[in-house]
Amino acid sequence: MRVNVRKEKRNLVFSFEKDIYDIDEIDSLKFSMTDTEIFFDLGDGDWEIPHPDILGLTSILLCNPFIGEELYLPKPVSRNFLNRVSSVISRYKIMSEIDEGLDSLERLGDRPSLAFSGGADSSAALAVMPSDTIPIFLNRPMRMDSRYDSHAPIEICNILSESGYEVQIVTSNLEYLRSPIGFPTDLANAIPAVLLSERLDLDSIAFGTVMESGYGIGHEKFVEYSQGSHWRFYSNLFQSVGLSLSLPVIGVSEVGTAIICNSAPVANLAQSCIRGSFGRPCLRCWKCYRKELLSFSLMQKDPPDFSKMMNSGEIQTRLSAFPISHENVIIYSLQRIDLDEYRILRPIAEKLEMSVDLSCLEKWHYESIEHVPMKYRFSIREKILNYIQPMNREEEQVLKNWNMAPHLKKESTRAAQEKLTSFWQDLN
Numbered sequence: 001m002r003v004n005v006r007k008e009k010r011n012l013v014f015s016f017e018k019d020i021y022d023i024d025e026i027d028s029l030k031f032s033m034t035d036t037e038i039f040f041d042l043g044d045g046d047w048e049i050p051h052p053d054i055l056g057l058t059s060i061l062l063c064n065p066f067i068g069e070e071l072y073l074p075k076p077v078s079r080n081f082l083n084r085v086s087s088v089i090s091r092y093k094i095m096s097e098i099d100e101g102l103d104s105l106e107r108l109g110d111r112p113s114l115a116f117s118g119g120a121d122s123s124a125a126l127a128v129m130p131s132d133t134i135p136i137f138l139n140r141p142m143r144m145d146s147r148y149d150s151h152a153p154i155e156i157c158n159i160l161s162e163s164g165y166e167v168q169i170v171t172s173n174l175e176y177l178r179s180p181i182g183f184p185t186d187l188a189n190a191i192p193a194v195l196l197s198e199r200l201d202l203d204s205i206a207f208g209t210v211m212e213s214g215y216g217i218g219h220e221k222f223v224e225y226s227q228g229s230h231w232r233f234y235s236n237l238f239q240s241v242g243l244s245l246s247l248p249v250i251g252v253s254e255v256g257t258a259i260i261c262n263s264a265p266v267a268n269l270a271q272s273c274i275r276g277s278f279g280r281p282c283l284r285c286w287k288c289y290r291k292e293l294l295s296f297s298l299m300q301k302d303p304p305d306f307s308k309m310m311n312s313g314e315i316q317t318r319l320s321a322f323p324i325s326h327e328n329v330i331i332y333s334l335q336r337i338d339l340d341e342y343r344i345l346r347p348i349a350e351k352l353e354m355s356v357d358l359s360c361l362e363k364w365h366y367e368s369i370e371h372v373p374m375k376y377r378f379s380i381r382e383k384i385l386n387y388i389q390p391m392n393r394e395e396e397q398v399l400k401n402w403n404m405a406p407h408l409k410k411e412s413t414r415a416a417q418e419k420l421t422s423f424w425q426d427l428n
Contacts (some may be wrong), residue, residue, distance in 0.1 A: 002072040003059040007049055011039040012195065014062060014074075021068025032179045033066040040195055041171040050195050053081040053105055053241050056096065058195060060085065060237065061188050062177060067092045080104035084240035088233050105242035109201030112246065112376060114208075115190045116167075118153030120291060122208035123270035124257035125249045126160075128383040130376060134200055135160060136193045139171040152271045152278040159269055168196060187234055197243055204373050205238065206246035210257055211365060214250040215399070218328035222402040225250065226370060244373040248380050251368025252388065254294065254329045255361035260387045262300050284312040286325075294329055297336040306344050307427075316424045319348055322417055323404055332358045347423040351416035353407040360395035364388050367396075 002017040015037045018026075026032050049055070052075035059073055069092050076099035086094055116122050116135035126135055137157050139150055154169070161167045170192035178184045193205045216223040225231055235245045249257060261267040273281035273288050281288050289309050295301040309315055324330055334349045335358070364384050369377050391399065407413055 001063060001067050001070070003063065003074050005049070005055055005074040008039075010041050010043060012042055012049065013040075014038045014059070016063060018066075019068065019070075021070070022066055023068070025068040026066050029065060031182070033063070033184075034177060034179050036173065036176045038062060038174050038177050039172060040174075040192060042195060047199065050198060051105060051241070052077050052099065052102060054194055054197065056081060056085070056094075057237060057241050058191050060089075061185050061191055061194070062174065064089075064185050066184070069093065070095045072096065075099075076102065078102045078104035080106070081240045084236055088236045105198075105240075109197070109203050111201050112204045112206060112373075113193045113197075113200065113202045114206040115187075115193055116153075116157070117189070117208065118156040118270065119208065119272035119274075119287075120261050120267075120270040121210045121249060121254065121257045121272075123156075123267035124252065124260040124264070125206055125208040127260055127264035127267040128248050128380050128387075129206060130379055132166075133206070134166045134168060134202070136168045136170065136196065138174075138189045138192050139169050140175055141171060141173055149275055149277060152273070152276065152281075155278040156269050156271065160266070163266070166200075168192070168200070170196070186230070190238075194238075194241065194243070197241065202243065204244035204246045204376075206248055208257075209247045209250050211251060211253040211361075211368075211399075212326050212328065214247065214368075214371075215365070215402075217253065217361075217399060217402050218324075218326040220323060220404045220408070222400050231371070245371075246373055246376070247368070247371040248376075248384075250371050251365035252384070253361040254290070254326060255298075255332055255358075256364065256388050258291070258294050258298060258300070259362065262295075262298070263387050283309055284314065286314055286318040289315045289318070290326060290329060293333045293337075297333040303342070306342060310344060310427065320417075320420060320424070323408060324352075327352065327404070328358055328361060328402075331356065332361050344427075347416075347420050351413055351420055353404075357398065360391050360398045362388060363391040363395055365396065365399060366390040 001022045004015045006013050055075055056073040056077045071092055071094050073096040076097035079098050081104055082094060082098055111132055112130055113134040113136050114126055116137045137153060140148055157167045157169055174188055175181050175183055190205050212218040214225045238245045261270045271281060272291050273285060275285055276282040292304040296303050331352050334345060339346050339349055369381055372380050
């Protein structure tokens with residue numbers, strides 16, 4: 001695959017030339033690559049095209065899963081960049097000339113940034129980060145065939161700007177590179193921050209990744225994120241352009257981020273739903289169901305209309321998964337709700353391991369601070385502890401021993417799963 005780049009007025013535009021090996025690779029995936037040119041609106045002004053290494057990293061973040069044997073980058077890169085990315089990419093070869101006179105980006109600047117979404121986890125991350133953090137929002141164009149609505153996060157960004165944050169909004173169609181629509185790689189939402197990193201004097205990019213996503217809690221089994229390929233791959237990619245990868249809330253569960261958002265002024269505007277308007281979530285999507293259920297269980301909100309929400313096909317499909325995504329959060333929430341009063345929730349509870357003590361989800365997994373750049377660890381640790389307490393030794397063991405396999409193998413669990421399927425038919 002060959003990547004080309006050009007500047008068109010406000011936009012930096014990437015185009016792609018696929019070869020036969022790329023096509024074979026794409027055919028083996030569950031999703032495909034379109035022929036769409038990808039743009040990033042980098043704003044008014046006579047800005048220069050970013051450093052060749054930054055263009056190289058952006059190219060990888062855009063098309064990594066689609067590459068067959070070789071990737072030709074837009075411009076010659078530094079030797080340090082090529083060596084660093086080649087050390088973690090083995091499936092294909094980076095075919096790029098080396099510009100020996102090009103300075104590598106060992107360390108760009110002095111300010112942290114956050115790939116900001118406006119959701120609860122992202123807002124909680126902003127609340128515990130330094131006050132000079134730059135939230136950078138990837139704005140996706142609204143189209144008639146999409147249910148995505150950007151009004152809520154844009155309004156949140158505007159309020160943050162009025163509060164003194166140097167918010168950046170970058171519009172891009174990058175999710176249309178993939179079919180079905182979606183981010184081509186896990187951290188592609190950081191590309192706006194990568195492209196602006198020189199201009200904004202950035203030293204790191206943070207994400208609102210939480211415990212469930214990082215350590216596998218609520219999924220089948222605990223994983224030690226720091227020892228996994230995901231951390232090694234992406235931390236090295238970002239370091240290749242002098243940027244540290246920062247995960248300030250990876251040791252905080254969705255329960256913890258809900259607690260932070262309820263207490264922190266900068267985070268209480270959060271809205272995880274990407275389909276409803278500002279202050280009016282759709283109440284029909286999976287994020288709405290999970291967040292509303294949790295907020296009610298924490299006594300932060302009045303009870304939603306569970307019957308109406310559970311008539312949503314998307315919510316029924318998600319609750320019918322085996323296991324449910326973020327099942328720990330669903331268990332935690334249902335444990336704190338009177339199921340005799342809200343009987344519509346009982347069929348869900350019956351397939352869950354309701355006896356497990358999940359009070360640890362209210363606490364912070366303090367070992368996770370290693371996923372924050374050293375210079376910010378003290379301040380982020382201090383801010384987290386303003387909202388939630390660290391886990392004790394017993395709670396850490398609950399976290400690290402998380403394993404859903406025994407429960408999922410029980411006949412009673414499988415019977416409850418089948419019963420839930422029948423329940424949807426009756427409900428509809």
